[in-house]
Amino acid sequence: MATSDGAEALSEQYENFPYPPRDPADETQRLITGSPSQLDELNHYVFGGRRDFSKPFRALVAGGGTGDAAIMLAQQLADTGGPGDVTYLDLSATSRSIAEARAKARSLKNIRFLSGSLLDVSSIAPGPYDYIDCCGVLHHLSDPAAGLQALRDVLANDGGMGLMVYAPYGRTGVYQAQSMLRSLGKSSETPGDRVKIAQAVLKDLPQTNWLRRNPLVGDHLNEGDAGLYDLLLHSQDRAYTVQEVNELVTGADMKVVSFIAPFAYDPTLHLSDPKITERLNALPWIERCAFAEQLTGSLKTHIFYATKSTRKGKSVADAAELDLAPILVGLDPKQAATALRQSGQLNAELEGLKLSFPVSSEECSVLELMNGSQTRQELLNILTVLRTDMTPEAFDTAYDRLFRILNGLNLAFLRTP
Numbered sequence: 001m002a003t004s005d006g007a008e009a010l011s012e013q014y015e016n017f018p019y020p021p022r023d024p025a026d027e028t029q030r031l032i033t034g035s036p037s038q039l040d041e042l043n044h045y046v047f048g049g050r051r052d053f054s055k056p057f058r059a060l061v062a063g064g065g066t067g068d069a070a071i072m073l074a075q076q077l078a079d080t081g082g083p084g085d086v087t088y089l090d091l092s093a094t095s096r097s098i099a100e101a102r103a104k105a106r107s108l109k110n111i112r113f114l115s116g117s118l119l120d121v122s123s124i125a126p127g128p129y130d131y132i133d134c135c136g137v138l139h140h141l142s143d144p145a146a147g148l149q150a151l152r153d154v155l156a157n158d159g160g161m162g163l164m165v166y167a168p169y170g171r172t173g174v175y176q177a178q179s180m181l182r183s184l185g186k187s188s189e190t191p192g193d194r195v196k197i198a199q200a201v202l203k204d205l206p207q208t209n210w211l212r213r214n215p216l217v218g219d220h221l222n223e224g225d226a227g228l229y230d231l232l233l234h235s236q237d238r239a240y241t242v243q244e245v246n247e248l249v250t251g252a253d254m255k256v257v258s259f260i261a262p263f264a265y266d267p268t269l270h271l272s273d274p275k276i277t278e279r280l281n282a283l284p285w286i287e288r289c290a291f292a293e294q295l296t297g298s299l300k301t302h303i304f305y306a307t308k309s310t311r312k313g314k315s316v317a318d319a320a321e322l323d324l325a326p327i328l329v330g331l332d333p334k335q336a337a338t339a340l341r342q343s344g345q346l347n348a349e350l351e352g353l354k355l356s357f358p359v360s361s362e363e364c365s366v367l368e369l370m371n372g373s374q375t376r377q378e379l380l381n382i383l384t385v386l387r388t389d390m391t392p393e394a395f396d397t398a399y400d401r402l403f404r405i406l407n408g409l410n411l412a413f414l415r416t417p
């Protein structure tokens with residue numbers, strides 16, 4: 001479909017180098033999961049942990065590419081046994097065919113595949129949608145604000161979005177390299193020729209070059225030609241600071257409800273002087289996030305959830321609520337508790353930063369039971385009986401601190417059991 005979006009150059013790229021590169025045969029081995037849009041994660045951040053997936057749930061994956069989010073979401077919705085479905089929309093026919101083959105390999109029947117621009121979504125597939133995923137797409141549009149507005153137009157009033165756009169500081173060196181390669185490029189060249197020219201430059205980057213010195217960026221080294229093209233030869237690519245994300249989102253009459261992972265946006269984890277912590281805590285949340293982005297310099301992307309600014313009620317689940325159950329993601333509660341009892345220390349790496357938290361015996365007891373089926377109230381009842389030394393106050397302290405750490409690292413969410 002012809003749009004005013006400079007879609008032709010984009011189209012040429014994604015027809016030649018569908019991104020990310022995926023082989024449908026791998027679907028029998030593993031499900032790729034990630035942020036945004038894992039079901040428990042989006043439920044936590046958009047629906048206060050209270051979405052009932054046995055009711056109809058309509059999701060749109062805008063710019064679905066080779067299918068990661070559409071496949072993950074459709075599989076996780078199918079696993080609930082509910083009627084939830086996913087609409088996949090992309091400009092690239094090659095990417096769509098890979099995504100369709102992945103769905104077929106999994107026998108998923110709950111994805112509707114559509115071709116076209118997300119700018120035209122209200123005529124192609126008007127929704128409304130309870131949830132929209134748009135990951136790694138808006139920053140490639142000539143008018144990202146128009147793209148976000150087009151998506152907002154098809155979002156249900158009580159729904160939300162999971163988005164990802166590039167961030168500048170963790171991508172230090174990328175834009176200099178893009179600029180160098182643009183100045184060497186010839187318009188008559190094929191995408192394959194452009195990759196060869198880029199490789200010839202990359203192999204001789206001087207030691208001082210910012211891309212060479214940036215250990216956080218590796219798609220050009222690890223993701224084949226498609227990774228190199230997407231990172232360094234993209235026809236249209238811009239990065240957003242936290243403040244720019246906020247301006248983009250508020251400009252569409254929406255609000256950012258959380259960045260992922262929350263601890264990557266918390267500067268107080270790194271600065272020990274209480275005077276500084278006090279000043280940071282006095283800042284509006286978005287300014288604290290902006291401070292963290294500048295402090296760490298490690299963010300390559302911003303993953304975030306957003307709702308309409310008129311959205312009523314809580315969108316982010318509240319750990320204080322007694323009828324919500326904590327669920328770990330990517331961790332087995334028993335194994336994790338055993339490991340932490342031995343080490344006394346939770347070590348994590350977040351966006352290239354090493355973080356470490358001491359963990360108490362009470363916290364290990366709470367962790368062991370975080371299996372998504374027991375509410376905070378039930379955990380309190382069980383643990384104050386199981387452990388005679390655990391008072392309700394000690395439980396509250398352990399639960400609140402442990403959940404804050406695990407959620408901050410994107411390892412735990414809340415849901416109704």
Ligand SMILES: C[S@@+](CC[C@H](N)C(=O)[O-])C[C@H]1O[C@@H](n2cnc3c(N)ncnc32)[C@H](O)[C@@H]1O
Binds near residue numbers: 019065066134140
């Ligand atoms: C970097 S890929 C990301 C794919 C996928 N969202 C993911 O995270 O794996 C960007 C995708 O956006 C698609 N795209 C770019 N502009 C678009 C538009 N205006 N409408 C729909 N899709 C678009 C491209 O064809 C490409 O498949």
